[in-house]
Each structure stands twice: as structure tokens, then as C-alpha cells.
Amino acid sequence: MGVVTDAWTWLTTGAHWAGPEGIGQRLAEHVYVSGLALLIACAVALPVGLGLGHLGRGGALAVNVSNVGRAVPVFAVLALFMVSPLRNAGYVPTVVALVLFAIPPLLTNAYVGVREVDRAAVRAARGMGMTGGQVFLRVELPLARPVVMTGVRSAAVQVVATATVAAMVGQGGLGRVITAGFALYDTAQVVAGAVLVAALALVVEGVLAGADRLLGAGRPRTGAADGRGARARRTHTAGPAERPAAGPTKWDG
């Protein structure tokens, strides 16, 4: 296919990587807004989700926030920011939009992670005389970690994907390679940009999955130690779609 060779040629042309509109600059913008948004979202959503999980309150909020996130198009939110005075504030509109869409997976998984901790372990800790704070730090948090980390991982992938859409409203990031290609009627550039964006998303997903596996190597995985029982209980409670922690999220629209 001619377009594949054309896209490859576009990608391997050194001039396309340099300069203020080059791939290097766009990639840097993408990583910057994504990283910043993820940090802010974690700082906001994790304490709230973990706290609500510990107290056992606000479950409806923690779960429904995901449904809201799915229904609201990212493109619409970014466009609303860009027709408001916020458009003159540099990267702010993008970062705010990314934070908003990173919060649902973080909040839901933090909440569900703490809530799904075996109640017997919590009761045992209380029986040993631990205070609420100690139960949270020494029992709930370590046991909830895998689910919380899944949330961080899906939020990260989500943020990287969503940052692409920022290009559609004229903000920076790798998506600009694609939108510039569309504006120039240059299919090769569109495909080249898409390959870059897809590669970045897959690399982030791969790296985080690898890190997750590496960090989790030392501990028995939930469900593996007590495989049959845990799995049967899980399918019985709800299918994967109804389990927000395990359900896939896609809302980079």
C-alpha cells in the first residue's frame, strides 16, 4: 500500500521532528499535560475514594461518577472551555479537562478496592485493637493496592488518549500532527500521526502493565491463592460490566 510507505517516509523525515510544530515538541506537550493532569487527578481522587471506601459511604457517588464520565464527550467539554475565557490560559483548559476525565476511574477503583477488602481481615484488625487509622494504613490500603493501581493505570491510558482530542480544539499535543494532516489533505501525515498516537498509548499501557506485574510479583494475587472461591463469588455478585473496577473504560470522545 502506497499510503504505508508515504506515512513511513513522513515519519522518517528529520524535518518533521524538529521545530516548534515538530513531533518532538508535540510529544513533549503531550507528556507534559498528561503527566500534570494525572498527578492532579490522583491528588484529588485517591484520598476521596480511599476515604469513602474506608468509611463505607458515598458508594453511589463513587460508582456513578464513571457513568457520568462515559456519557459526557471529551470533545464537548474541551470545546466549551475553548469558547469560554479559559481559552487564553495556555494549557489550563486541556489539563482541567484531562483531570475531570481521569477522576472517575481513580475514584471508583479506590472506593471499590477498599470496600472489597475481606471484612474478616478488617474485623480481625479491629479485634487486635487497631484504631480506624491503623486499620486503614496497615490492612485496607495494602490489600486494596492492586485494584487502586488498576485505576491509576486505566486513568493514565485514558489521559494519554484524551490529550489527543485537545488537538481538535487547537490545543497542543501529538493529536496536532493528525489535525494538521487533515487540514493539509495529507493522508500520509494523518496516518503517521495516528501511528505515533497509537504507539504512545500502547507504550504507556505496556509499561504500566509491566510495572504492575513487577511490583505485584512478590504477593499472591487476589483470586489466585483462593482461586475457585474468589472467582465464583465474583461472577455471582456481578458481571464484569457491573463491576466498575474491572469494566473497561473508553471515553476519549
Added chain:
Amino acid sequence: MSTPNCLVTNDWICGEYLRTRAGELTDALLQHVGITVVSVLLALVVAVPLALLVRARPRFAGPVLGLTTLLYTVPSLAMFSLLLPVFGLSAALVVTGLVLYALTILVRNALAGLAAVPAETREAARGMGYGPWRLLWEVELPLALPVLMAGVRMATVSTIALTTIGSVVGRGGLGNLIEDALPTFFKAQVLAASVLCVLLAVVADLLLLGLQRLLTPWARIRTAPGGG
């Protein structure tokens, strides 16, 4: 008439805009609904046989689930762009991309729904002389329906949001209106199209929930307190 100048002053909410552009809004909404319905139905038509295949031949499970998850990780703008050389600037491009995304959710939920059918029920049906097709059609699919429908609802709601990205090739339904309004900072149009998009998602979700209740009258009695 004191309101018409809300178009001039570029207000967020403008009755005059809604009145004069009602046709444009309806067309965009219909395109949005059309793209969503076709995408979800096509995805369903592909996903259910795929799930049945995976169940019958478990060695396909890894490749099928792996491939759909891989596709799911690709950002929407990149997905539509990668399909550009194949489909050109067409609605088929948007629909294909959306089908690929919806597949992931639907295959997973179809599999989970089928797995949730109790083995005893299956045994009982076989003992009563049900063949494999009748077992599937009269026992397994109805029992898998709640989980499958949960997937259909999730896929529909995300498809409605993702359709807006189709505006990059001019086939994004309400997304087209948002994109057209950006260069002139036309607030009323961006807000109206965004609100309609969210409303559409909510209405679609409620309609599907109603459909699910109609199709599974027995589930209502059992799960009434928990709500599913």
C-alpha cells in the same frame, strides 16, 4: 423582539439560535443517532457469534480478547485516522471505528453473561431433551441477557460520546456542530450541541434499561432490592 440580538452578543443560551437552527440541530441529532444505532447493532451482530466461538473453542479466547483490548487502547482520533486510507471521508469510517470499540465491551459481557448461566440449569435443559441450539436460544441467551444488556448500555453510551470525534471527517453528528462553532467562538451552538449529546446518552441508557426490563420480567422480582 428583544431576544434576536443574543446571536450578536454571543450568549451561552440563545432561544433565537434554537428557533432558527432547529433544522440543523435535528439533522445533526439524526446523524448522531443513526451512526450510534448502526455501530452498536453491527458490533452486537459480530460480538455474540464471536463470544459463542470463544466459548466453544477456548484456545481462541486469548487472541480474540487480546486483539479487542489492543484495539480498545488506540485513542479514537488515531483509530479514525488509521481507517482514513481504507474508507476515505465517509460515515463508514466512523461506524467501523465505533464497531471496533464496542466489540471489546460486548464480547466481554456476552462471555460473562454466558458464563453466569448456572451449570445445573444447563444440565436440566439437556436432561429435558434440549438440543444445543434450543438450549442456546431458550435457556442460555435469556439468562445471559442482563449482563449482555449491561454491556449494550455501556457500549451505546460511550459510542454516543465517541461519535463526536467523527467530526474530524465531517461525520460526527452533533460533533460537527461543535467543530463548526469553534472558529467563531459561537457559544450557543457549542452548548446546545453538547447538552443534546449528553441528553441523547441519558435517554438511550434509559430506553435500553426499559428494554432490558421488558425482556427479562423474571429478573425484576429477584433483584428488585439491589437494582441489578
